Amino acid sequence: MRQELSEATVAGIKGRWLIKIGSSLITNDGSGLDRPAIEQWVAQLVALRKMGIEVILVSSGAVAEGVARLGMKSRPREVHLQQAAAAVGQMGLVQTYETAFQVYGVHTAQVLLTHDDLANRRRYLNARSTLSGLVEMGVVPVINENDTVATAELCFGDNDTLGAMVANLLGADTLVILTDQKGLHESDPRQNPDAPLIKEARANDRALLKMAGGSGKLGRGGMATKITAARLAARSGARTIIASGREADVLVRLAKGEMVGTRLVPERQPVAARKQWLAGQLKVKGTLTLDAGAEKVLRESGRSLLPVGVTAVSGNFDRGEVVSCINAEGTEIARGLVNYNAKEAQKLLRQPSRQIESLLGYAGDVEMIHRDNLVILEH
Numbered sequence: 001m002r003q004e005l006s007e008a009t010v011a012g013i014k015g016r017w018l019i020k021i022g023s024s025l026i027t028n029d030g031s032g033l034d035r036p037a038i039e040q041w042v043a044q045l046v047a048l049r050k051m052g053i054e055v056i057l058v059s060s061g062a063v064a065e066g067v068a069r070l071g072m073k074s075r076p077r078e079v080h081l082q083q084a085a086a087a088v089g090q091m092g093l094v095q096t097y098e099t100a101f102q103v104y105g106v107h108t109a110q111v112l113l114t115h116d117d118l119a120n121r122r123r124y125l126n127a128r129s130t131l132s133g134l135v136e137m138g139v140v141p142v143i144n145e146n147d148t149v150a151t152a153e154l155c156f157g158d159n160d161t162l163g164a165m166v167a168n169l170l171g172a173d174t175l176v177i178l179t180d181q182k183g184l185h186e187s188d189p190r191q192n193p194d195a196p197l198i199k200e201a202r203a204n205d206r207a208l209l210k211m212a213g214g215s216g217k218l219g220r221g222g223m224a225t226k227i228t229a230a231r232l233a234a235r236s237g238a239r240t241i242i243a244s245g246r247e248a249d250v251l252v253r254l255a256k257g258e259m260v261g262t263r264l265v266p267e268r269q270p271v272a273a274r275k276q277w278l279a280g281q282l283k284v285k286g287t288l289t290l291d292a293g294a295e296k297v298l299r300e301s302g303r304s305l306l307p308v309g310v311t312a313v314s315g316n317f318d319r320g321e322v323v324s325c326i327n328a329e330g331t332e333i334a335r336g337l338v339n340y341n342a343k344e345a346q347k348l349l350r351q352p353s354r355q356i357e358s359l360l361g362y363a364g365d366v367e368m369i370h371r372d373n374l375v376i377l378e379h
């Protein structure tokens with residue numbers, strides 16, 4: 001583990017990739033998981049890490065594995081039975097990844113998310129800190145939807161959307177969607193085997209959605225959700241690649257810059273896109289007043305805002321909500337997602353970060369607003 005990690009560190013971080021493996025691909029023609037294929041992808045993911053790419057995995061397959069383990073003939077129609085199958089199958093899914101990564105001494109972590117976890121600002125920040133922590137420690141998160149508790153109104157439904165939302169959450173620069181086709185074709189190749197492959201397009205190109213048909217018998221969503229996922233990923237500046245997981249060495253070839261599958265490119269670069277999104281947030285829930293030192297640091301060196309530089313708090317905001325940062329003259333300098341609620345922020349005014357634990361009774365984030373969640377407004 002240590003050696004593998006240090007190699008990645010020496011090479012330097014060359015990107016953060018979110019790789020999604022779909023149901024259609026991961027199952028052995030409907031009967032449980034294709035374990036040899038999983039071992040192949042894991043070997044490639046380890047190779048990517050050695051090239052300096054941080055990897056996060058979203059993997060489907062829980063229902064398919066549960067159906068096989070429980071001896072069901074096909075995916076049950078009843079939602080509660082699908083959820084039960086997912087609970088059984090998720091065990092096999094994570095066990096398979098864990099075993100495959102262990103060969104290389106790499107730790108994995110199971111992360112199950114519902115839509116609500118990412119829609120609620122506070123939980124969004126919690127999910128973000130935990131997942132970032134795992135990635136920084138060199139652990140590969142293996143993410144799936146929490147099928148057992150997700151209800152129809154609250155679920156992502158397909159893992160393409162989940163993958164894109166996690167790519168947004170973690171500021172991934174690349175979303176790779178591995179599926180059972182070579183990529184996006186001009187029409188569904190199951191219906192029209194000669195339909196040409198789209199090699200590259202803008203993620204927001206409206207014409208793409210017209211090309212997309214529904215899913216195969218195992219997957220959910222088909223190409224339509226992959227294109228919507230690409231549009232979502234593009235909002236935080238990530239490019240999306242849709243490719244076949246059956247293509248030899250597909251991930252390694254992509255990492256070496258080869259054009260494989262369909263590439264859907266964003267209009268803006270990651271940082272600019274995220275900052276634009278933050279700047280445009282209309283629901284500012286409160287205000288932090290900064291001293292001259294904090295204003296200077298924010299304007300000139302792009303660092304995080306620490307509690308020590310905050311002199312006053314107003315408004316009633318919660319952790320994860322957008323606050324405005326003003327200087328003593330009342331000019332707005334920045335906006336960002338705050339790490340503490342208004343009451344906590346009040347207690348932390350002018351305090352050095354080492355005091356946070358004794359003032360709040362728990363060791364929270366050292367920043368009031370992390371620089372990734374902060375946008376400096378130009379005047």
Ligand SMILES: Nc1ncnc2c1ncn2[C@@H]1O[C@H](COP(=O)(O)OP(=O)(O)O)[C@@H](O)[C@H]1O
Nearest residue numbers: 022023024179185187188213215216219220222
């Ligand atoms: N334009 C298209 N290009 C490629 N595949 C398409 C297209 N339209 C529909 N599909 C279908 O989408 C399926 C992949 O989606 P899906 O079954 O949801 O897979 P996954 O489980 O990998 O998400 C393909 O098997 C294919 O039949």
Ligand SMILES: N[C@@H](CCC(=O)OP(=O)(O)O)C(=O)O
Nearest residue numbers: 022023061062063159219220
């Ligand atoms: N969470 C479900 C997967 C949902 C699903 O099939 O999604 P997808 O791979 O996008 O077609 C499972 O693990 O079975």
